[in-house]
Structures are given as structure tokens and as C-alpha cells.
Amino acid sequence: MLKNYMEIVVDDILPSVLKGEDLDCKCDKCLSDIKAIALNNLKPMYVATEKGILYIKLNQFSTQFKTDVVKQIIIAIKKVKEEPRH
Numbered sequence: 791m792l793k794n795y796m797e798i799v800v801d802d803i804l805p806s807v808l809k810g811e812d813l814d815c816k817c818d819k820c821l822s823d824i825k826a827i828a829l830n831n832l833k834p835m836y837v838a839t840e841k842g843i844l845y846i847k848l849n850q851f852s853t854q855f856k857t858d859v860v861k862q863i864i865i866a867i868k869k870v871k872e873e874p875r876h
């Protein structure tokens with residue numbers, strides 16, 4: 791089964807980024823929107839095996855990589871803040 795590992799990474803980092811942003815609404819709809827926008831702007835990392843996931847885990851948190859993900863999440867939060875869909 792193919793999995794976009796970037797999804798796991800965004801899930802992992804999102805809560806800590808949200809703490810630093812004053813997002814009015816944190817309902818599932820807004821959080822899904824944030825995730826979707828961020829993931830559309832990040833390169834997907836598809837893995838097919840558990841082994842692949844472990845391999846990427848070891849390499850995921852280079853500073854540059856994390857900075858890029860955080861940056862895209864912040865952009866997504868701003869977008870949703872400006873134009874909430876409900």
C-alpha cells in the first residue's frame with residue numbers, strides 16, 4: 791500500500807506550529823484545509839513499505855526539511871485564517 795509520508799510529517803508538526811499561531815477556529819474542517827493546502831505545496835514522499843517509513847524517519851528531521859514543512863504549514867494557516875470556508 792502506498793502512503794504519502796509527507797502526510798505523517800505534516801500531522802506530526804502541525805500541532806506545534808498551531809501553538810504559535812492564533813487561529814480562531816481549530817475545527818476538523820479548518821485543520822483538514824490547512825493540511826491539504828500545505829501538502830499541495832510540499833513534495834509528496836511516497837513509501838510502499840514500513841521499512842521505507844523507518845528509513846525516512848531517520849532522515850526526515852534535517853533542519854532544512856523541517857523548516858520547509860513549517861513554512862508551508864504557516865502559509866496554509868494564514869490562508870485558512872483569511873478565508874475560512876465556513
Ligand SMILES: [Zn+2]
Pocket residue numbers: 815816817818819820821874876
Ligand atoms: Zn473551522
